[in-house]
Amino acid sequence: MVGAVPPQVSYSADDKERIQKRTVLVLLASQGSGGIGLVATYIVSALLAKDITGSATLATIAAACLSIGAALVSVPLSRTMGRLGRRAGLRMAYLVGAGGAGIAVIAAIVRSYPLLCIGILGAGAGSAANLATRYAAADLAKEDRRARTISLIVWATTIGSTTGSVASGFASNFGETLGLPDKAGSYLFSGLAFLVAGAIVEFFLRPDPLVVAGGIGQSGTEDEGPSSREAIRLIWENPAARLAVFAMVISQVTMVGVMALTPIHMDDGGQSQNAIGMMMAMHIWGMYAFSPIVGQLTDRIGKFPMIYIAGGLCTWGAYWAAITPPAGQLGVFMGNFLIGLGWCFGVIAASSLIVSLYPVHQRVAVQGIGDAAMIGSGALAGLSSGALYTVFDYRGVNYANAIFGLALILATAATYGQTRRLAKREQPAMAS
Amino acid sequence: MDDARPSLPVVLGFVVAAVLLVGVPLVVARVVDDPEADVFTIEIPDGTSALLAAGADVNLFPEELDFRLRDVLVIVNGDVVAHQIGPYSVDPGETLEKTFGETASFIGFCSLHSGGEITIAVADG
Numbered sequence: 116m117v118g119a120v121p122p123q124v125s126y127s128a129d130d131k132e133r134i135q136k137r138t139v140l141v142l143l144a145s146q147g148s149g150g151i152g153l154v155a156t157y158i159v160s161a162l163l164a165k166d167i168t169g170s171a172t173l174a175t176i177a178a179a180c181l182s183i184g185a186a187l188v189s190v191p192l193s194r195t196m197g198r199l200g201r202r203a204g205l206r207m208a209y210l211v212g213a214g215g216a217g218i219a220v221i222a223a224i225v226r227s228y229p230l231l232c233i234g235i236l237g238a239g240a241g242s243a244a245n246l247a248t249r250y251a252a253a254d255l256a257k258e259d260r261r262a263r264t265i266s267l268i269v270w271a272t273t274i275g276s277t278t279g280s281v282a283s284g285f286a287s288n289f290g291e292t293l294g295l296p297d298k299a300g301s302y303l304f305s306g307l308a309f310l311v312a313g314a315i316v317e318f319f320l321r322p323d324p325l326v327v328a329g330g331i332g333q334s335g336t337e338d339e340g341p342s343s344r345e346a347i348r349l350i351w352e353n354p355a356a357r358l359a360v361f362a363m364v365i366s367q368v369t370m371v372g373v374m375a376l377t378p379i380h381m382d383d384g385g386q387s388q389n390a391i392g393m394m395m396a397m398h399i400w401g402m403y404a405f406s407p408i409v410g411q412l413t414d415r416i417g418k419f420p421m422i423y424i425a426g427g428l429c430t431w432g433a434y435w436a437a438i439t440p441p442a443g444q445l446g447v448f449m450g451n452f453l454i455g456l457g458w459c460f461g462v463i464a465a466s467s468l469i470v471s472l473y474p475v476h477q478r479v480a481v482q483g484i485g486d487a488a489m490i491g492s493g494a495l496a497g498l499s500s501g502a503l504y505t506v507f508d509y510r511g512v513n514y515a516n517a518i519f520g521l522a523l524i525l526a527t528a529a530t531y532g533q534t535r536r537l538a539k540r541e542q543p544a545m546a547s
Numbered sequence: 548m549d550d551a552r553p554s555l556p557v558v559l560g561f562v563v564a565a566v567l568l569v570g571v572p573l574v575v576a577r578v579v580d581d582p583e584a585d586v587f588t589i590e591i592p593d594g595t596s597a598l599l600a601a602g603a604d605v606n607l608f609p610e611e612l613d614f615r616l617r618d619v620l621v622i623v624n625g626d627v628v629a630h631q632i633g634p635y636s637v638d639p640g641e642t643l644e645k646t647f648g649e650t651a652s653f654i655g656f657c658s659l660h661s662g663g664e665i666t667i668a669v670a671d672g
């Protein structure tokens with residue numbers, strides 16, 4: 116039966132290692148395909164919305180629907196994974212993503228903005244699946260290799276994103292030869308990529324890593340794990356978990372905010388489309404290209420120092436960008452690169468930290484809440500960036516981003532001290 | 548067993564999903580007519596500037612132009628001097644083609660109307 120909880124099977128350490136290697140390979144493949152789907156949707160969303168409505172504001176809202184959809188799906192996705200396993204959850208999210216992309220194709224044909232937003236919201240489920248994949252890869256990872264494993268999945272997104280960017284244009288042109296309107300082909304391609312990602316998960320993510328790790332199916336019953344409210348309480352009661360979620364939120368908010376505003380800032384300074392494209396490339400490079408190194412560093416020097424560095428990179432990058440005039444290049448190039456790199460440090464270290472804090476049956480629900488907070492705050496940052504830019508201008512928004520980075524540094528220092536004190540207090544108690 | 552192969556209904560489900568994903572849009576695209584963009588052409592004949600200088604009203608097009616998104620404005624200047632229609636300036640012997648991609652409404656200078664003004668509105672739809 117589809118989605119049934121499998122009976123408990125015991126796995127040896129060798130079995131688990133073998134399964135983990137296979138799991139990572141399968142998830143790298145699904146992540147690559149999912150990344151293609153995500154970028155193919157992202158690239159055309161704002162353009163098509165502007166083509167239909169003629170409004171830049173409505174185009175921004177349509178683009179933000181991708182993040183809003185991902186945030187909305189995060190919690191149901193984690194509930195499904197907690198109940199039925201990673202495979203069932205990821206499959207469901209990719210199928211919803213494919214369906215959303217299909218609706219967006221129809222919206223492009225009938226030129227309906229509301230239908231386009233519904234489609235993009237649905238495609239956001241594919242984005243949520245892509246994000247949840249890093250946790251699926253970490254289920255069976257050994258403690259000293261967890262961040263490295265997560266970073267590999269983050270890195271696979273780069274391959275998918277690069278391929279998706281190139282293929283989106285070809286797909287749009289191919290769609291037109293099939294009789295579809297401009298840009299609809301890109302959505303069709305996106306839907307197929309999500310479907311392929313779902314099929315890879317469905318056919319090859321066997322056995323389910325969460326089942327092997329003991330996260331579900333312990334008693335052969337459908338144990339749902341903690342509810343969303345309990346998951347929020349679990350995070351709230353644990354200072355290190357609070358820090359992990361805070362780090363993910365700060366990394367995402369600063370990354371989305373600066374990515375949305377820098378092109379406008381550079382355009383105001385009369386900079387060319389090539390220069391703006393180069394800036395975006397450096398930002399994305401910072402986010403993904405070094406992720407395997409960041410993962411290795413996290414396993415080696417620890418999660419707290421890496422989150423601390425993430426705060427430092429965010430502050431440095433935002434400050435550098437803030438003091439650069441619209442016609443300047445070095446500051447916005449390097450500022451955006453550093454903020455992207457800060458995102459990479461923050462997300463990999465925080466994801467690894469949150470996995471290490473909870474027993475396996477509680478992890479999935481906590482991860483879902485963490486992702487919903489991260490993506491939701493990013494969507495809010497994307498939606499509000501235009502208004503904030505009008506009120507505070509680029510400099511003001513980036514000073515705020517720098518303050519967010521400083522807040523992360525302070526929170527990391529405070530949490531590190533708090534967790535050390537708690538550990539010291541617990542040691543004598545355990546000894547007695 | 549959890550590592551068993553997916554069942555036939557699941558395999559068929561993926562196949563059906565793929566067929567629907569590709570097939571439904573292609574069918575809808577054939578059923579729904581793509582709204583045709585209107586092309587509005589303004590041809591400025593040779594001698595227009597001389598007529599305007601003599602105080603004549605050339606009356607080539609209305610003082611208010613209404614467009615929908617994706618409509619196209621084509622200005623063919625066959626005259627010996629440059630002409631300005633709102634934000635669009637066309638040199639002698641040149642042709643300008645503008646596809647409207649954004650809703651907008653503006654009032655600007657027009658060298659072809661005695662009032663010296665033109666209103667161009669681009670609406671959603």
